[in-house]
Structure formats: structure tokens, C-alpha cells
Amino acid sequence: MAMGTYEQVIKKLDQLEIKYGMVDHPAAETTEEADKYIEGREGVRTKTMFLKGKKKHFYLVILDDKKPMNFKEFEELTGAKRVSMARPDDLKEQLGSVAGVVSPFGLMNNEAHNVQVYFDKEMLDEDPILTFHPNVNTHTIFIKTTDLMKFIKEQGYEPKIIDLK
Structure with a gap:
């Protein structure tokens, strides 16, 4: 399986202009750690959660890390x-x-295109x-929301916006 590596991400962003x-920065194991390395820079610190529902339904949920x-x-x-949270093997x-x-x-x-993407x-x-x-x-990459949506749509996904309280 071809992996979308860091280099491929950059290449794809460049292709999409x-x-x-x-x-x-040094390897960051947590969002708190990563945040230290990007202190003072503009941008929402996000967390992306990979969730699994019944019948192998998968969800990618992106929200403010706080x-x-x-x-x-x-x-x-x-x-x-x-x-629930998807397992590491998923x-x-x-x-x-x-x-x-x-x-x-x-x-x-x-490759299965079986993930539904949600933004808060x-x-x-x-x-x-x-x-x-x-x-x-x-x-850590800093990207405008509109550009990220463009990237996600180019991968063949239709992100949805939900209002989590």
C-alpha cells in the first residue's frame, strides 16, 4: 500500500497550489508538547480523533484541542x-x-474511502x-481552513460541519 508520507503530503499541497x-520540531507525542513548539504563532491548535462505530464505520473528527x-x-x-476511539490497528x-x-x-x-470527515x-x-x-x-503544518477543505475534497471526501457543544 502506498503511504501518504510527509513528503507526499507536501507534494500534494504543492500540486494543488x-x-x-x-x-x-522535535518529535511531539502529545498536542501539549507540539503546542510548545509553535507558541506565539497564529492558528487553532487542533485534535483529530479517529473513531469507529458499529459495522466498521469510521469517522475523522477535527476539533479545537481544548x-x-x-x-x-x-x-x-x-x-x-x-x-468509540478506533483501535491502533484500525x-x-x-x-x-x-x-x-x-x-x-x-x-x-x-484506499477504501470509508471514513466520514467532520469538523466542529x-x-x-x-x-x-x-x-x-x-x-x-x-x-506542524499551518493551513487555511478553505485550503484544507480543498485538500480533503481532492482526496474524494465531503467534509461535514457539526456543532459540538
Whole structure:
């Protein structure tokens, strides 16, 4: 399986003529750690959660990293059933990723196209620039929301916006 590596992410962004900012830093295991390396720079610090529902339904949920994920509310908003964090092997299989490096860029690796992408509305209201690890935790990428949506749509996904409280 061809992996959407860091280099491929950059290549794809360049092909799509998407401008982005990049900070190189030591490996960051947590969002708190990553945030230290990008202190003072504009952009919403995000967390991307890879979830699994019943019947092998997968969900990528992107929200402000300070906001807790409410699984029950997510189910109510989306109609998803029995949602929980996906297991590491699901993460590897579906996005070619590991915990701590999950981002929308992992969709490049989802050959089955069986992941539904959700953004939390509040995060999009507050700031157009979002931050992610580009499939590796030694870089943080800064990208405008509109450009990220373009990237996701180019991968063949239709992101939905939900209003998590």
C-alpha cells in the first residue's frame, strides 16, 4: 500500500497550489508538547480523533484541542452508533497512521474511502488557520481552513460541519 508520507503530503499541497506554513520540531507525542513548539504563532491548535462505530464505520473528527469530545452528542448529531476511539490497528489500516499523528492528511492513505470527515463548527468560526501534523510528528503544518477543505475534497471526501457543544 502506498503511504501518504510527509513528503507526499507536501507534494500534494504543492500540486494543488495550496500555501501553508511549516514548523519543524522535535518529535511531539502529545498536542501539549507540539503546542510548545509553535507558541506565539497564529492558528487553532487542533485534535483529530479517529473513531469507529458499529459495522466498521469510521469517522475523522477535527476539533479545537481544548474541547472535550462528547461521544454521545456526536452520535446524536450524526446518527452514528456505538462510537468509540478506533483501535491502533484500525488507525494503521485505514489511515496508515499511529496515535499522536492522526490528521486529515492521513486520508491520502484511506484506499477504501470509508471514513466520514467532520469538523466542529466552533473551531471554524474562530480562526481560518488550522494546525496539524502532516503524517509525522516532527513537523506542524499551518493551513487555511478553505485550503484544507480543498485538500480533503481532492482526496474524494465531503467534509461535514457539526456543532459540538
